[in-house]
Amino acid sequence: MDMKNNILFVTGKLAEKNVRSILDSIxxxxxxxxxxxxxxxxxxxxxxxMIYRRIGNVDNFNxxxxxxxxxxxxxxxxKKLKIEIERGPEELKDLPVMxxxxxxxxxxxxxxxxxxxxxxxxxxxxIQEIINMADNYRNNGADIIxxxxxxxxxxxxxxxxxxxxxxxxxxxxxxxxxxxxxxLGGKSGADYLLSIKSDNFYILDEVDSYPILIPKxxxxxxxxxxxxxxxLDKRIFIADPILDPINYGFTQSIIRYSELRKKYPDxxxxxxxxxxxxxxxxxxxxxxxxxxxxxxxLKINHILTTEVSKHCRTxxxxxxxxxxxxxxxxxxxxxxxxxxxxxxxxxxEDPIRYNTKEVKELSEQVKDSSYRIMNTxxxxxxxxxxxxxxxxxxxxxxKKINVGDDTGxxxxxxxxxxxxxxxxxxxxxxxxxxELKWGCLVDQKIDDKLAFKEQGSTYKKKK
Numbered sequence: 136m137d138m139k140n141n142i143l144f145v146t147g148k149l150a151e152k153n154v155r156s157i158l159d160s161i162x163x164x165x166x167x168x169x170x171x172x173x174x175x176x177x178x179x180x181x182x183x184x185m186i187y188r189r190i191g192n193v194d195n196f197n198x199x200x201x202x203x204x205x206x207x208x209x210x211x212x213x214k215k216l217k218i219e220i221e222r223g224p225e226e227l228k229d230l231p232v233m234x235x236x237x238x239x240x241x242x243x244x245x246x247x248x249x250x251x252x253x254x255x256x257x258x259x260x261x262i263q264e265i266i267n268m269a270d271n272y273r274n275n276g277a278d279i280i281x282x283x284x285x286x287x288x289x290x291x292x293x294x295x296x297x298x299x300x301x302x303x304x305x306x307x308x309x310x311x312x313x314x315x316x317x318x319l320g321g322k323s324g325a326d327y328l329l330s331i332k333s334d335n336f337y338i339l340d341e342v343d344s345y346p347i348l349i350p351k352x353x354x355x356x357x358x359x360x361x362x363x364x365x366x367l368d369k370r371i372f373i374a375d376p377i378l379d380p381i382n383y384g385f386t387q388s389i390i391r392y393s394e395l396r397k398k399y400p401d402x403x404x405x406x407x408x409x410x411x412x413x414x415x416x417x418x419x420x421x422x423x424x425x426x427x428x429x430x431x432x433l434k435i436n437h438i439l440t441t442e443v444s445k446h447c448r449t450x451x452x453x454x455x456x457x458x459x460x461x462x463x464x465x466x467x468x469x470x471x472x473x474x475x476x477x478x479x480x481x482x483x484e485d486p487i488r489y490n491t492k493e494v495k496e497l498s499e500q501v502k503d504s505s506y507r508i509m510n511t512x513x514x515x516x517x518x519x520x521x522x523x524x525x526x527x528x529x530x531x532x533x534k535k536i537n538v539g540d541d542t543g544x545x546x547x548x549x550x551x552x553x554x555x556x557x558x559x560x561x562x563x564x565x566x567x568x569x570e571l572k573w574g575c576l577v578d579q580k581i582d583d584k585l586a587f588k589e590q591g592s593t594y595k596k597k598k
Contacts, residue, residue, distance in 0.1 A: 276455025
């Protein structure tokens, strides 16, 4: 046999059909292959030691590809078997990429839109509290920290706050309706002033900060006047025609942005997204992505956003990811789909969902009392050697579970069945012993495939 490109794919019972289907779909393959099911239901439960014991003869192959979630040292396994071994992708749909297929990973290191993140009640905060919030915003993707002043509220530590932020290498803007505070902020080192209108344009002669220009009382002619002055004086500036809330002129305000871009194709424009995200009770990930799509098409350069309302607590992080996704889509001349799933927080693009018939066949092969939990379109399946139960609500399993006096096992099953219920109801993937995925809202723990998971607390003996 010609072994030049003869590859052995290792998998489990449940994934075998999918692996074969995906490999068959690869066009113009320059390799032959065999799929070897190592008599385990879920391939992710394989370890390199198990593979060594079960794999059998590999003399006819020049490479082995393992499931992406296999744990253990594959280099050590390769030495033992005297063959090249490679870990495949974690998601089966990415398998063709290993053989020259189109890459499913997009470059998210670049972005074009800059994020101004506002600290809205800075006068009520101590300097260190402001610094801590600024650090959090910067860590989540903010480029400029916007210090929000409050009407009729003194801000005695304004200058000191700006100077400390600058000392810690932040870009800073000051956001105030008071000309005195804008001037003080500019003289204290603020990089940007929010906001400059036709009636306080004189401030620009007193400070070196860059202005964000807005209309006076909604009059776009006044904004055009300020823009023309800045262009004539060769000043660097940003223009913001103001985004209005839904039901208060939202659509017309989008048109204003479009018309401003047509009139001035080369100027920098800002959009304040908080009037939509803060004043709309809906998940902000979707709103943020839609707004970023408008921002991309209109070539808007900056956004000003806030995290005041509880439902807006991750808007800066969402905006950072959205601007990267939208640029990757634009550069790839495609829609912002299948680029990154971080903004899919409630649902998933391709959830793992097993077939009821497969789960039933699998349950009939189980010979021990340990419970397995798997989801199908019919519900949550709980099974061991004593039989298979199907429900959705964990309480519906209560009378059918027998763990004796093992409170740890009972607690574990309660947690896992609750996860399975949530995953079923929201259409998310569920894998036993794994956390549910919530996109960019929750940081995922890095899963070290060279290490085995620590023993869970429910299995540890109580002192």
